[in-house]
Amino acid sequence: EDRRDPFVLGQAQRLLNKALQPVNEALEGREYLIGDFSAADIMLGHACFMSNRMGCVTDDMPNVKAYVERITQRPCFQTAINMN
Secondary structure (H helix, E strand, O other): OOOOOHHHHHHHHHHHHHHHHHHHHHOOOOOOOOOOOOHHHHHHHHHHHHHHHOOOOOOOOHHHHHHHHHHHOOHHHHHHHOOO
16 A cells, blocks of 8 residues: 555546546446346446545445445455455
């Protein structure tokens, strides 16, 4: 963490925030991206999870926040994240 450039981190956070806006809209009224849990959710879920960890999922993205919560509660996701 001590090697992080605050300027570069800020740029990345702004870009991710902008990229997540359409995701927030796509998740409106849905539990998962295309209906039932699918491979699309595996890929998108991890990206949203990491974006959330970076502080890029803000309060104005309630659908993404709820999506990350659902994804992280899945047993297989928890297993994958805890692998060393």
